[in-house]
Amino acid sequence: MLVMENLLRLLSDRGAEVVWTWPVSVDWRRHKRQILSMPAVDAIIINGEGTIHHNDSRRFSQALIDMTDFAADTLKVPCYLLNATLHKNTAAAYQSLGRARAIYVRDRGSLKELQELGGLAGAYVPDLTFASNVSHGGDRSECDRTLVIDSAVKEDSRFLEAYASDNDFDFRSMVVARPSNARFLRSPRPWVKNVIKWLKSDRKLATDAGSYIRYLQGYGMVITGRYHTVTMCLKNRIPFVALESNTPKVRYLLTDVLGDAGRSLTASTVQSGIPESLRRFSKKELQAISIFTADAEVAIQAMIADICNDISSGAEGRYEY
Numbered sequence: 001m002l003v004m005e006n007l008l009r010l011l012s013d014r015g016a017e018v019v020w021t022w023p024v025s026v027d028w029r030r031h032k033r034q035i036l037s038m039p040a041v042d043a044i045i046i047n048g049e050g051t052i053h054h055n056d057s058r059r060f061s062q063a064l065i066d067m068t069d070f071a072a073d074t075l076k077v078p079c080y081l082l083n084a085t086l087h088k089n090t091a092a093a094y095q096s097l098g099r100a101r102a103i104y105v106r107d108r109g110s111l112k113e114l115q116e117l118g119g120l121a122g123a124y125v126p127d128l129t130f131a132s133n134v135s136h137g138g139d140r141s142e143c144d145r146t147l148v149i150d151s152a153v154k155e156d157s158r159f160l161e162a163y164a165s166d167n168d169f170d171f172r173s174m175v176v177a178r179p180s181n182a183r184f185l186r187s188p189r190p191w192v193k194n195v196i197k198w199l200k201s202d203r204k205l206a207t208d209a210g211s212y213i214r215y216l217q218g219y220g221m222v223i224t225g226r227y228h229t230v231t232m233c234l235k236n237r238i239p240f241v242a243l244e245s246n247t248p249k250v251r252y253l254l255t256d257v258l259g260d261a262g263r264s265l266t267a268s269t270v271q272s273g274i275p276e277s278l279r280r281f282s283k284k285e286l287q288a289i290s291i292f293t294a295d296a297e298v299a300i301q302a303m304i305a306d307i308c309n310d311i312s313s314g315a316e317g318r319y320e321y
Contacts, residue, residue, distance in 0.1 A: 151225020
């Protein structure tokens, strides 16, 4: 939600009108007639998130890739991919992505894969959660309380919940339960679980990004398997350690920001005891975070400006990063 909030605001600031959007959780390929009935647009922008990996086995990764072909062949408009992590995709995937007018990846590891495996040009711009936003920058708690946030990887999420219980730490899922999170006919069991969780606790929770950030700021230490919890902790100077997700995106991010991935731990390391040195940021880390976040805000604004200028000029000639 914070990514899309920032993206829509930045586009609006540049005078761009977002005519319609399409959720990544709904496979657009099954709704081509609806897409074609949408109002005409001058360009398509794909928010890559961390989705474009292992496309040969991940349907929604392939759907985002296929949109670049659809934009070129059917909609006849330029397509811009941004905010993407790319990992272990096929040669055919990169052939399709090469039809995008521009590709912006959110870590240098993805840029390396894009260039070496895909043979494609692109640019590195940090994740859109690092964009300037009034939700960031509030007062952070100096307490010693530890918060554990779940993971997108089910096995790690179960470990983290048990770990929190064993150590009397607060535990929370980054996904707020709502009955609409799952469709009953497609997946009855997840739908029932969502409704029960919503009735018991989550209906009291706000779903805006600002509320979640303020919640994080109430703790002195965060343990998580969620990429965007890590970005919010970095942006708001909240000490953390993280389990890796379903791609190396957390390690890529930490290396880009801090120069190493020392805050990315295995479950066994967390279980045996988090080093005391990781329970607070060093002066070197705080300096690196300040430099990174300031540069990220500038780079994100420049990316949106370049894309909007390119669309306005008719997307002619070679795209200049």
